[in-house]
Amino acid sequence: METAIGRSLYAHVIIKLLQGPIYSDDKAAWRDLEVWKSSIQEYFGKIGIDLVISEADGFARIVQPKEAEDEENPLPRLMRKQTLNYETTLLCVILRQMLEEFDIKSEGTKLFLTQKDIKEGIELFYKEQTNKSKLWKELSRPINSLMNIGVLKLTREDTVNKDNNQYEVKRIIKALVDNEKLEEIKLKLEAHANTIQSE
Structure with missing residues (x-):
């Protein structure tokens, strides 16, 4: 119409x-x-x-569904795949896990986290303080990456203390990282984190 x-x-x-x-x-x-x-x-x-x-x-x-390799006249890709680095992938998995736990507890429909909450989640993957400190210092990078693809939305900004910045975890993350993918990535990240800490 x-x-x-x-x-x-x-x-x-x-x-x-x-x-x-x-x-x-x-x-x-x-x-x-x-x-x-x-x-x-x-x-x-x-x-x-x-x-x-x-x-x-x-x-x-x-x-946009993936086309078969032998298909004639394939359509151009409307949406380009974005490759996330280790830190951004780690943060994505942590947020997906936190959303899963939030849903199990049935505390509401929207998950809001402060930057301090995110740091505490990251601690589970980093035992060495030097590695944690380095990631915390550069935490704005993976956060900005996830904001750019719509996984995080800044809902409160504190210009004095970034730890008080608040973000909403958008539920599109469940489409990007399903339960099977979540477990697969977690195993890889844990192995990678162990490698880093043993160096």
């Missing part, structure tokens, strides 16, 4: 999805997504993109 000027009534939802995930707390966009879901799925389907909606976790995103 289109408006008088030819623009579809759900164009704003499509644009938001191209920009990143839509969350259920964006009530207007979420409502329109639910109303026009079939039309939006059809639109993206025509260009080889899947619309994935997680009702349980309250987010929707678009995913």
Whole structure:
């Protein structure tokens, strides 16, 4: 369905999805997504993109399926894969684990952590104080990386003491790191951390 000027009534939802995930707390966009879901799925389907909606976790995103290597005329990639370094991957796994524990305790729907909370989580992987201190000093880098890909959102900033900065852990992290992947990465990170500490 289109408006008088030819623009579809759900164009704003499509644009938001191209920009990143839509969350259920964006009530207007979420409502329109639910109303026009079939039309939006059809639109993206025509260009080889899947619309994935997680009702349980309250987010929707678009995913470009991996094409077979022998497929003729493969489509260009809309979304480029981002390679995360060790520190960013470690932080991502720690946050995913903390969200899992938060959900088990049923303390609410949104997980908020201060930078101090994040540091305490990192301590489990680093026994040597020198390694912890180095990571703490550079903690802004992996935090910024996860903010850039929408995993973290700064909700309170303290310009005097960064330990008081507060972040929301966005539930899109569950799509990026599922339970099986979580366990796999944790084993690799633990092995890597042990290697670092034995040097």
